[in-house]
Amino acid sequence: MKTRRVFWKLAIVLLCTALVHGKENPAATAGYEKALQQLKSGDLKIDFKALRINCAASKYECEADADDIKQLSSLLNAKKFDQALKKVDQLLEKVFVDAELHYIAFIANSESGNKEKAEFHKAVIRGLLDSIQENKHGQSEEDAFVVINVHEEYTFLRFSHMQVTQQSLAHKDGHTYDVMVCRDMNNKEHEVTAYFNVDIPTQSLRDALAN
Secondary structure, eight states, X not given: OHHHHHHXXXXXXXXXXXXXXXXXXXXXXXXXXXXXXXXXXXXXTSOHHHHHHHHHHSSSBOSOOHHHHHHHHHHHHTXXXXXXXXXXXXXXXXXXXXXXXXXXXXXXXXXXXXXXXXXXXXXXXXXXXXXXXXXXXXXXXXXOEEOSSHHHHHHHHHHTTEEXXXXXXXXXXXXXXXXXXXXXXXSTTOEEEEEEEOHHHHHHHHHHHHO
């Protein structure tokens, strides 16, 4: 497990390097920008899966920095909601498809009495997570959830009240999967194995290595 974590840390560094050099798919960037504009204008009926997939292939970031999340969590715990709102709004201008950021925005807005904004972020969270789950159950490679980065796996599992206890990488029919053994936090005697299709982050890593 330690080796695999090191592998993904290296992957993240390489992916960030690729982004710095402006590697992108112009069509995906245009599609992402259009959908994002619609969403920010209040259109919650956009295709959230396309939003995520296009983000992964665009010039935009799709995952918040772990240190920023930690700082925001500290601000929430200290009940410094105004400061949390200011910072999370700044981060959402750069990274919009990270459900964890929207959850922090939801909490901060709720505690500050901004009901309409809180409901917006709640709806975005639902849209992002539903677009990962679709009509799947994640119980096999054929039924795997499709993610655009590893962070989405952990965010999805946390919102599903699952705690990862073991993880491994699997390959089948030309696809790559993260296999997550989890403990159900609502019933700790219950163990669940969830499959995630990680073709997108794996291909991004290959592209970064080839760059």
